[in-house]
Amino acid sequence: MTTRPTDDATALYGRASLxxxxxxxxxxxxxxxxxxxxxxxxxxxxxxxxTIGLTKRVHRVQCAIGLTIGGLAVLYPIFLLMTFSG
Known part of the structure; x- marks a missing residue:
């Protein structure tokens, strides 16, 4: 049983990341x-x-999904720019 409240500001990192x-x-x-x-x-x-949400260990599934989707969204334009730039 944890003594940490669930409605603090760190609980929003997962939702914001997602x-x-x-x-x-x-x-x-x-x-x-x-x-x-x-x-x-x-x-x-x-x-x-x-990343911050994963280190705080709050809503880790949402943080992991947001981290993965965000990483793909960052790599996609970089891949396109490197492919089509002379």
């Missing part, structure tokens, strides 16, 4: 319209919040 990862993946799909900045920004924030 939402920012999903937004980053959606922005990465529409990279032709939205540009490169939105997937990179949202993805890096999702990776950051996912």
């Amino acid at each position: 939402i920012l990862g999903a937004l980053a993946l959606i922005a990465a799909m529409f990279i032709g319209y939205a540009g490169v900045a939105f997937p990179l920004l949202f993805g890096s924030l999702a990776v950051t919040f996912g």
